Amino acid sequence: MNKYPIIQLDHIIKRYFVGKPNELEILHGLNLKIYPGEFVAIVGESGSGKSTLMNIIGALDRPTEGEYILDDIPISKVKDTEISHIRCKKIGFIFQTFNLIGKLSAIKNVQLPMLYAGVSKKESLKRSKELLELVGMKDRMKHQPNELSGGQKQRVAIARAISNNPTLLLADEPTGALDSSTSRSIMDLFHKLHQEKQMSIVLITHSQELAKETERIITLKDGQIISDCKGEGYHEHLG
Amino acid sequence: MNIWDNILLALQSLRVNKMRALLTMLGIIIGISAVIAIVTLGNSMTTSITDSMSSFGIQNVNVSLVEKSSTNTSEGMTSIRMFSKPSYDDEDLISNQMIDDYRKVFSNEIKAISISENLSQSKITKNQNTATVNLVGTNSDYQIANNIELVTGRFINQSDMDLEKLLCVISTEFAEDIFGTSANAIGQTIELTLNGFSKTFTIVGVYQYDSNGQVMSSSSITTDCYIPITTAKKYTNSQAGYSSFTVVANSEVDSSSFLKNTTSFFQSYYTLNDSYTVSASNMESMLESMTEMLSTITLAIAAIAAISLLVGGIGVMNIMLVSITERTREIGTRKALGATNRNIRLQFIVEAVVICLIGGLLGVILGIIMGSIGSSLMGYPATTSISACIISVVFSMSIGVFFGYYPANRAAKMDPIEALRYE
DSSP: OOSSOSEEEEEEEEEESTTSTTOEEEEEEEEEEEOTTOEEEEEEOTTSSHHHHHHHHTTSSOOSEEEEEETTEEGGGSOHHHHHHHHHHHEEEEOTTOOOOTTSOHHHHHHHHHHHHTOOHHHHHHHHHHHHHHTTOGGGTTOOGGGSOHHHHHHHHHHHHTTTOOSEEEEESTTTTSOHHHHHHHHHHHHHHHHHHOOEEEEEESOHHHHHTSSEEEEEETTEEEEEEEOOOHHHHHO | OOHHHHHHHHHHHHHHTHHHHHHHHHHHHHHHHHHHHHHHHHHHHHHHHHHHHHTTOTTEEEEEEEEGGGTTSOHHHHHHHTTSOOOOOTTTSBOHHHHHHHHHHTTTTEEEEEOEEEEEEEEEEETTEEEEEEEEEEOTTHHHHTTOOEEEEOOOOHHHHHTTOOEEEEEHHHHHHHHSSHHHHTTOEEEEEETTEEEEEEEEEEEOOOOTTOOOOGGGOOEEEEEEHHHHHHHHTOOSSBSEEEEEEOTTSOHHHHHHHHHHHHHGGGTTOSSEEEEEEEHHHHHHHHHHHHHHHHHHHHHHHHHHHHHHHHHHHHHHHHHHHHTHHHHHHHHHTTOOHHHHHHHHHHHHHHHHHHHHHHHHHHHHHHHHHHHHHHTOOOOOOHHHHHHHHHHHHHHHHHHHHHHHHHHHTOOHHHHHHOO
């Protein structure tokens, strides 16, 4: 395991409605380190603070207290304008509901983060084709999202998430809207990316089954980490 | 993410909601087309009026008597006053002596001095053919001042004037109606009624009648019949002087200083006259004031039409607000994927501008069509102002920027977490 973590959360506290009578503390001083190439599952029941934690890790939200360091960048000190660039280059988001842009074809969806990152059109097009081939969507590049099945949409979304070679792939219930066989193929794709591309993946799920096949399982309850243990891993799990 | 990507994206999103986009554009289309149509109509009228006025002779200076109280009014207005006929005392009128003096003083600058007086209408019956003429008493210079083109014969000359001869010059229309051809008319006599008395006049010339674009059945045309003004004065027992006349300056003469000198020359005769003085104006100044008046009217109407552009702009703003609400999740996703606030703002501003640009272009096309149809219905040649078209399109684009900014800014400032959670 590498010495320097890509994600370092130090005593993270997140409160909502600060200073108001209905002030609500969701995360109570979380500490967490995730190292490059790790495949981590964050599990917990609804209301445990999973989503809040994901928003903080994904630099969509800032902690009320504590320090978050992403790939040597102290996110708490970064200006709002720069945070978009950090999201663009360091993090690949995968959502439960895919969130593909409806009017754009599969290939244009994959191209989008690269265009935001300033990659040339020609280069981004070339890379989009490679990525769609990698996720097994070579034949559907020109299709609009409404012409794709759920599993296909999620494959396009995964290709989009890894288009800028992010430091971290952040997947929020990626199989939540899929049937079991499609879920299996999506999980296989995550394992493929992890093993072949050495991608660091954080999988947020409420499913213990899916969590088991990762390398590390972090369990949240009431805004605190109650366990941080080794998972079974892909091969052991299947075997 | 450059502008071109945003334009393509905007076109794509307009294609998804074609009907909505069209309805949104409608305000802009109506506004722009109204402005363009009105400007086109105004331009056509101005061009047409300018053309027809220039044919009267831009170098001509009208010298006319005006009441002293009205000397402050604009030159255009005093010129229009010529058409009404107030009553003058004999000593108020411009005398032959004054005109002769004037001709001597400005002999190098004057090409012709045309004097004319509209008399009565006269109905002529000859060889079972009937025609009506306007009798106009003129001097010999009238031909030069009014660009009268003779087909055959000659115009009234100075000796006709001096001898108060019973001669006339008729139009081609009249000659053809009564005598068959113009050549046949020369030397023939016609009976003209002057002041109730019938007199026999000999035809000495026939001039080319210019219909000036008026469309009438040829049998009903009343054309001018010119007789020596001295003859007219004699038989109508009218006053000796004139209330107005026209001076044709040589083409190299500076018209404004000539106008000024003419005015001051004649005004010197009227310093002691309590009621009247003389005002000189030329077609140029009249034309200027009329063109100015027309363009003010055009501008005023166009400004009213521009209000519908404001309404159209509000429509665009409204639809953009609906659009960003509908696309909240998309905005959230884009932000998560790394779009900056600037990217999002630009995307929606470009979308609003594209709506307005398409609306503006359609409006310009529709406006040109409406303006052309309107002009041709009114009998003017259509003159579309290219600058008005360009200004309209640029203006409609700026409406897009103005009314698109607020919705776009709202989209840009959305919290990505809230936006992603939006159902």
